[in-house]
Amino acid sequence: MASGDSSSSMDMDPDVALRRFEEGATLVLLGVPQGTELGIDCKSWQVGPRFRGVKMIPPGMHFLHYSSVNAPSCGSEIGPKKGLFLSLKPREILLANWDPQEEDLDFSASKDEEQVSRTRATLQELDPHLGPYPYEVIRKWVSLTDRLSEELTKKLQPLSGRICAFSDVVPEVEFKHTKDRAEQPRNDTACQSMKEGLDRLPRMKPREGTELRFSEIPQKTYPPGATPAEITRCSLDLSYALETVLEKNYELQPLHLLGELQFAFVCFILGNVYEGFEHWKRLLNLLCRSEDSMRKRKDLYLGLIAVLYHQLGEIPPDFFVDIVSHSNFLTSTLQDFFQFAVGPGVDGTLRKRAEKFKAHVTKKFRWDFDADSDDCAPVVVELPEGVTVD
Structure with a gap:
């Protein structure tokens, strides 16, 4: 995967490789910057210059995760991890283009049936640039997610579909007018305590649509009116x-x-x-x-x-x-x-x-x-x- 070739599948029985290639799903990921840490399920790699995606993915639920990388001139720092759950069908092709502005994968191309058909027609040409799914981790992955259905995943994941290591937050109160901002505590004087410093910071909340939607666990563990x-x-x-x-x-x-x-x-x-x-x-x-x-x-x-x-x-x-x-x-x-x-x-x-x-x-x-x-x-x-x- 580091070089974007399929050399790791050379030890595989040819008949098995062909069957997995024909029946498995394919992720075509274009423009992912070299050096990006990208993984699927329980394995990850560093993207090489020839990388164009992942092939032979077994149908079912998977977790694609990646961390963008800055240009070498910026020190090649790895950014916070992002990920998304994918429910893949046999022989399905998903297309995504790297959005450098958002430092994220844009899957909107997958909705263009004509573009998907063109990609399917050139799949053999893309093959040398597609890394094979790491079948050595499939047993581990299934054991960690055997209770996780597509329906449940959609219920729990953020509405945005992205799961981010660091929350995208916005102020709880948006101060649109100068008068509103003037009424807030001033930061041009020294704080007398840590609490005072924290109180001066604006209160933040997750941006709408980015929060995980876990079940709410009641704070009171007893019924109303309990003795x-x-x-x-x-x-x-x-x-x-x-x-x-x-x-x-x-x-x-x-x-x-x-x-x-x-x-x-x-x-x-x-x-x-x-x-x-x-x-x-x-x-x-x-x-x-x-x-x-x-x-x-x-x-x-x-x-x-x-x-x-x-x-x-x-x-x-x-x-x-x-x-x-x-x-x-x-x-x-x-x-x-x-x-x-x-x-x-x-x-x-x-x-x-x-x-x-x-x-x-x-x-x-x-x-x-x-x-x-x-x-x-x-x-x-x-x-x-x-x-x-x-």
Whole structure:
């Protein structure tokens, strides 16, 4: 791919290569600057001078991601990553031209049927400039996205279709008149504190159409009008909050929540979107700490174990040292999950699968899930009689 040729397919059986060439989809990507980091699914390359796209792509869902590069005179700095999910059909051809102004791929040419037909007619001539899809990663990619459908992807991705490592933000309040700007805090005097400095900055929000559309997780984990005892119970067992999310977003297809967990993970791991990591953590916390739901939703939790098995398999053992372990997020979350999984009323198959998963994670990360967790147990505060919490 670095040179834009198809040399990596030379070791492939000719019949297999021909079948994949004829049945696979093709991305024709014209004008991508040399040095751009471009990848599809779990593999990426540095674009060479002869690159014109990717061929032999298996039909289905894929994630195309890329980081633009400045001209050599500017130091050849790599820009923030962008990406988009593509649902490709057999023998489909997608055309895109690089827009240097936006530093992005423009797929509008794919809507021109005449241009697509011309490209299809010259596909054999383009072949030496098309890199083959990296089939060595297909098993890994499928295992990370087997719950992710085209319909669900469209529901979760930004309306713009682009997933960006850095959000495109605009001021919450647009000051169109000099009078409006004059009323804002002045920045020509020294700040007395960090808080004062932050308060002077304009409040920003994502540009409309660029935000990821994850399911909203309720801030209150208990029902309206709950008693102090109910608040305590719903804080220890998050089933009410989980069932609320499922009812609002996936009432007919609760297993689609696992697809959202995969979507968030891919956005973070391949798209470098930190918001994806944060949402992945919130969903995982909700699922792992919902004891009552675990007893009722065997299929959801068997699916969760399978999803987590593959996701954690893509993470180096020392990954959580820097990102998570300072707050002990994953160990404490999984510790609760394993504890609930052996509780009364849990399906026997789910219990055995959870025990095997626990042994696997213990071996991989060398975490002790049987350690006494009393020190980090939540403190339950008894309210005085007659006092309620809104």
